[in-house]
Amino acid sequence: MRVVPLYALGTSHVRPGEAGVGSGLLNTFNESGAALGIAVIGTILATSLHNELGSGTPAPEAMTVGVGTGFLALVICAALAACIALALHRLTRAADGRP
DSSP: OOHHHHHHHHHTTSOGGGHHHHHHHHHHHHHHHHHHHHHHHHHHHHHHHHHHHHTTOOHHHHHHHHHHHHHHHHHHHHHHHHHHHHHHHHHHHHHHTOO
16 A cells, blocks of 8 residues: 555645644544545445436446546646645745755
8 A cells, every 4th residue: 555655745744743733634534535535436436327328328327427427526636736735835845945
């Protein structure tokens, strides 16, 4: 699993005295993001599947469209998260005075 490097990277900038808070926040965001992601993507997939079935599309094709729509939503969310992470990285580095 690649979880250990993720947590090492996520907590590497935290001061030793704040390690508990940093680790707790990382775990909270990780679990919340997973739960919210499953709920949102599941809803998008189900809605797309329902719309396709309602328009008379055969079930296998409707499922393909629904899964494709769900994955498209995941790509959009990942791109948005990458942009936010990059912006936050630049802002925190500028505030610290580091390049």
